[in-house]
Amino acid sequence: MRGPVSSLLPDFPWDTIASAKARAAEHPDGIVDLSVGTPVDPVDPLIREALASVAEVPGYPATHGTPELREAAVAALARRYGITGVEPAAVLPAIGTKELIAGLPRLLGLGAADLVVIPEVAYPTYEVGALLAGARIARADGLTQLGPQSPALIFLNSPSNPTGRVLGVDHLRKVVAFARERGAIVASDECYLGLAWDEPAVSILDPRVCDGDHTGLLAIHSLSKTSNLAGYRAGFVTGDPALVRELLAVRKHSGMIMPFPVQAAMTAALRDDAHEARQRDRYRARREVLRKALQDAGFRIDNSQAGLYLWSTRGENGRTTLDWLAARGILAAPGDFYGPTGTAHVRIALTATDERIAAAAKRLTAD
Helix, strand or coil, X not given: CCCCHHHHCCCCHHHHHHHXXXXXXXXXXXXXXXCCCCCCCCCCHHHHHHHHHCCCCCCCCCCCCCHHHHHHHHHHHHHHXXXXXXXXXXXXXXXXXXXXXXXXXXXXXXXXXXEEEECCCCCHHHHHHHHHHCCEEEECCXXXXXCCCCCCEEEEECCCCCCCCCCCHHHHHHHHHHHHHHCCEEEEECCCCCCECCCCCCCCCCHHHHCCCCCCEEEEEECCCCCCCHHHCCEEEEECHHHHHHHHHHHHHHCCCXXXXXHHHHHHHHHCCHHHHHHHHHHHHHHHHHHHHHHHCCCEEECCCEXXXXXXXXXXXXXXXXXXXXXXXEECEEHHHHCHHHCCCEEEECCCCHHHXXXXXXXXXXX
């Protein structure tokens, strides 16, 4: 008998920290919620104006996106990250990259006979996507961990959510070579690529990584973090033209279309680097305040070379740390959200206002 699809999936992680959230909310100065990576700063007026400028257009938008959007994406990838050789036809808008990642194994036709590799400590949606497709899952950060297995799909995430770890050119080159030897597709989630702090981050499509050959490679990009467009659901996938054509064909039949006003807003965001630089500076300043306060409070910060999080530990179970923080009115995400090897850490986000970040820093160092 067929059961509900939700029965295939783990409990939604954030539902498990309701008691800690309630405890943190009791603080007399209010909760500082650093448990999620949702933007808090306003959308730049340039982007809002672009959204409003086409609000009267009544017709169906194209699943493939406008030519202007695709060309803007190609130009931004080259200008911001040194990614060359991308064809505008090989850019496909997504209604937020989370839905793309969750659906990607199924969109690619994977099933029970296929193995999907995800990072050992990983954003939960990679696992969810594999489960929805009925595929097998292996958690691995090194290729030797896979032995003789031939995966169908390898998810990468650099810079990582939650750890902030950055994979270097040599590591990525080895993954590309391994995937091509074994017939695997590599899907690289690069939504934090524009938020590198301590060392540079590179794309799977960087010529130094793939020698200009995008075969079997997909790069997934989001404007949620660098342009504050989480509420707009604005992302895209690019890379291997044949793979993108296949994704487009399936999404056209499924009606998975980015709204036309969002396409216009996204085009404006991709054409303008100034707003992105301002947002990056905001996060850099918040990171420095939180990093110092955490270290002064006895935390060790691991990895965290990039991204919007500080992967932190007090040398104890992360749920214990979660309670310690909640008693001070601060909510974080426990590391076990992201895999069995994350249990000693908490993920602390930079996505709060300057005032709330300052309040958190004061509470951390009050004892």
